[in-house]
Amino acid sequence: MSAPPALDLAQLLDAAPGADPYPAYARLRAEAPVHRVALPDGSLIWLVLREADVRAGLTDPRLSLNRRHSGAGYKGFSLPAALDANLLNIDPADHLRLRHLVAQGFTPRHVEDLRQRIQVTADRLADRLAAEAAPDLVGDFATPLPLTVIGDLLGVATADRGDFSGWVTAMITPEHPGQIAEAVDSIHRFLLRLVATRRAALQDDLLSALIAARDEDDRLSEDELVSLAFLILMAGVENAQHVISGGLLALLNHPGQFAELRADHGLLPDAVEEILRFTVPGQMAIRRFPTEQIDIGGTAIPTGDTVMLCLASAHRDPNRYPEPDRFDIHRTDNAHLALGHGVHYCLGAPLARLQIQTAISTLMRRFPHLALADPHEEPRWRSSWRSRSLAQLRVTVTGPPDGQLPG
Template sequence: MNDAAGGTRSARDPYPAYAAMRSRCPVQAVASGSSGRHSYLVTGYAEARQALNDPRLSKDTAAFFAGKNTKRDLHPAVAHTMLAADPPRHTRLRKLVTGAFTSGAVAGLRPFITRLTGELLDRWAAEGPVDLVADLAVPLPVMVICELLGVPEADRQQVQLWSADLFAAGQPERGDTASHAVADYMSGLIASKRLRPGSSLLDRLIATRDGEDRLTEEELVSLAVLLLVAGHETTTHFLGNAALALLERPADLERLRDDPEAVPEALDELLRFDAPVATSTFRFTTEAITLGATEIPAGVPVLVALGAANRDPDRFPAPDRLDLDRDAAGHLSFGHGIHRCVGAPLARLEAEIALRAVLTRFPGIRLAGPADQLEWRRTRLVRGLVALPVLI
């Protein structure tokens, strides 16, 4: 399971393992750690789309773990986010934030993102390697989502550290501690904004809570935490993975460098080729279902390997080849169905601006060392680089 999902031995390149599993069966039972229990892993594209849009697959983690002896101590605001909810609760919560992330709404952030990207690139040293992850892919999305939510500049670095801890693989205590820290921080920020209201998205959510009483206090904190964490972690890996894919392919890099206006059209293929979310968030069967040709009993987790589905040759011919002319709009990197990533337009805008700026300002950019020596984060959920040293 670890190998197929981007674990220790195949963190750098999980796709051969995914392909081998898919060829045996696109939906199959896999062991879940040392507990003796089993989950079902989905590696086929058609089966993944079905699973992501099937109401019999619940995301209500509270219902699944009720009565089970778990050792986790996640703060409720982190454990019970909108991502861990089913309709009608999910529908109500998502409706409150969808308007802030439409393509039209995020377009208003273009000047800010462009200016911020320029300021970050101004700091890149002309001599010696630059870490594209630490010096661009990490700070840019953090600063953008913090700006959107109204998080003070002085707190933004700490917010990023908490987020990294939440995604730390194999260290549940670290994640649990971070969940309480970030939830407590957001509770304090909400209290502060009640005293001194502003115009941020968080201020608008507070007004919804206090004015129309459509949000409980726990829901308000939970939404704030989800937007804060999910709003930048995956975009960081989107940028890093896309940059690496181009740096490893000089012809594609040159093509976009010579025609930066083509960057927006290349984003879907870059997302398909190396998805920043390796495995979708938790789902479990509420009744026995048939997924593809596989019968799955009730009450078991189903893990959808988005990266594997995006490399299914039945949907994308020659899937292991980056093809900037491919129509990759059907990729599943942002999910599918009612839980599709609400922040997708913002992530696309940040990636477009950042990649275009890097290629334009640093036409000679290249890897500072062999790609096979790069270190990948060892986590089942997200897929991204620890660092990406480049020479400019």
């Protein structure tokens, strides 16, 4: 039986008002749980949309992350081998070995030790916000907070952090096709210099520990070492900054819930989980390849084809979340997939949650009158089929003359 004709995913998403992909996902999800889709580069994939299927797919051992299981040779975007040998792209045996090595940097004790450093950074950035008339919460707060934290964790020089963040943004949401290759090349050369510099003078940071594992115990290949540094920097910075900014926009758009949160910080942990569900920046989990023909949602998917599990669609599935398009910090059943599931659950999840909580609590404490600079202005987004994040979020941090809280 021949495969169904492919839909043009970019055209579907671009047609959504305001670059909002969720109406398009809702239409597709209502039509069928799985669709044959063409990506902008012409690659054909199977797009899995329903939460139950996405959750099951994340733990299905028949869905391999290794490109060698791509029957016709994977034609979509891929990192070079020197950046691809990380925890996201390998199957259980090597994954567990690398995960054990990296886990030392993300133990509960280590994350707790970072709490004060994160708070100091958040307070310093808040000081800068207070000095501006209409600061940008993306560029002035949400981006530099995780960039500083993860930069310190890996020993990245302060002067180099902005360049790395810009390259990652260009790789994920490029302005033109050639920008992806340029950004990947810049990232690779940067990481090679970083590893060489740290190897010449080991310090008390996670990258030094990984280099020691590579050089002394031979538990890492050189590609694995560089790839792990790339993953920690990219995932630790890119995802956290977008969840922080997206979460703040959701709260500012729901002033009643924001006021409740200000009055009771005990609501913050549940609010963070709802923010992670509601604002997930990574629209898709990383591509997977069936090692045998499998059935997903009644659709037979051949061995070696490319499967994409759509996290954004799963998080808005009404069969899993009542009124899924409603932001609700009181949602009790808010278990989400933003930080992964199963063996690939994010090692840095405790650190990500701590950064998000610290960011929101700091802004609530420092700026009780925090509001959108122009409530009628549409936010600026960076969007692609892979990712959706805020490019800018202008706010005011001082209250009205009468001292009344907005909203």
